[in-house]
Amino acid sequence: MTDRASARAAKDALASRFAADPGVAAVGLARQAADYVVRVDLTEPGAGARVPADVDGVRVVTHVIGTVRAL
Known part of the structure; x- marks a missing residue:
């Protein structure tokens, strides 16, 4: 079972890793x-x-949402 604190730490690590990735x-x-x-x-x-x-035992799921555009 993954708790919120572990998931948040994994999220922060991935967010830093993919900050400049145009596909994310x-x-x-x-x-x-x-x-x-x-x-x-x-x-x-x-x-x-x-x-x-x-990431560090926390499962990662992906969803394709397409291009994000400003309104």
Whole structure:
């Protein structure tokens, strides 16, 4: 079971790692069943290959949301 503090630390590590990656739109936390996971929103499917499956034992899930544009 992953607690919120562990997931937050993993999120911070991934956010720093992918801050300048144009294929990554956002990095955040999500709940799946009783666990916290790190959710990485991608602008393109190919960017998912660069995202690890877990960080320090915290599962990472990806979702392709497409290009983010200002309104």
